[in-house]
Amino acid sequence: MSAAGTARVDHAVTSGTFSLDGETFDVDNNVWVVGDDTECVVIDAPHSVEDILAVVGDRRVKAIVCTHAHDDHVRVAPALREKVVAPILLHPDDKPLWELTHTQYLWDLDLADGQTLEVGGTTLQVLHTPGHAPGAVCLYAPDLGCVFTGDTLFHGGPGATGRSYSDRPTLEASIRAKLFDLPGDTVVHTGHGEDTTIAAERERLG
Numbered sequence: 462m463s464a465a466g467t468a469r470v471d472h473a474v475t476s477g478t479f480s481l482d483g484e485t486f487d488v489d490n491n492v493w494v495v496g497d498d499t500e501c502v503v504i505d506a507p508h509s510v511e512d513i514l515a516v517v518g519d520r521r522v523k524a525i526v527c528t529h530a531h532d533d534h535v536r537v538a539p540a541l542r543e544k545v546v547a548p549i550l551l552h553p554d555d556k557p558l559w560e561l562t563h564t565q566y567l568w569d570l571d572l573a574d575g576q577t578l579e580v581g582g583t584t585l586q587v588l589h590t591p592g593h594a595p596g597a598v599c600l601y602a603p604d605l606g607c608v609f610t611g612d613t614l615f616h617g618g619p620g621a622t623g624r625s626y627s628d629r630p631t632l633e634a635s636i637r638a639k640l641f642d643l644p645g646d647t648v649v650h651t652g653h654g655e656d657t658t659i660a661a662e663r664e665r666l667g
């Protein structure tokens with residue numbers, strides 16, 4: 462039985478590559494799993510189904526939520542879907558990026574700004590934060606005091622905008638409009654690297 466207030470965040474780091482614009486880089490990605498002992502949501506599906514399933518354990522996966530469709534965030538999403546029989550959720554503005562990685566599979570359900578996802582007695586609020594990618598989203602968990610930012614906001618500042626489908630002014634506008642209004646002590650769980658807080662990054666960006 463799942464009870465309200467028992468939701469938690471679990472985490473793994475998994476290694477692989479990121480490719481875009483004809484270049485390939487080695488990357489370590491964070492996988493975040495939010496839920497209780499019974500059910501969970503997986504945030505991003507980078508390089509290894511096994512690494513993700515090790516965090517999930519025997520819990521039911523309600524959804525595979527993609528913060529954006531760069532290949533290092535969605536590569537094993539269809540394979541994970543096969544294993545756990547859960548829908549893949551993606552903001553439709555990332556269709557062109559998704560199609561660079563997956564030509565024979567689609568995601569299942571569109572994410573939209575303001576949508577909420579319920580899991581393990583807690584709520585994730587979808588924030589559409591374009592800039593790093595057109596369909597990039599962050600997931601705010603007010604009960605847990607944290608936000609999952611993918612590659613929109615890192616420890617140290619905004620995500621990269623040097624490649625196709627990225628735009629720095631759009632990214633900064635998204636961060637200011639959607640993230641910097643959150644409580645300062647909100648913990649930021651990023652797509653790569655260590656955690657930060659909203660207050661620390663607000664201070665840094667000025």
Ligand SMILES: [Zn+2]
Nearest residue numbers: 529531593612
């Ligand atoms: Zn990315």
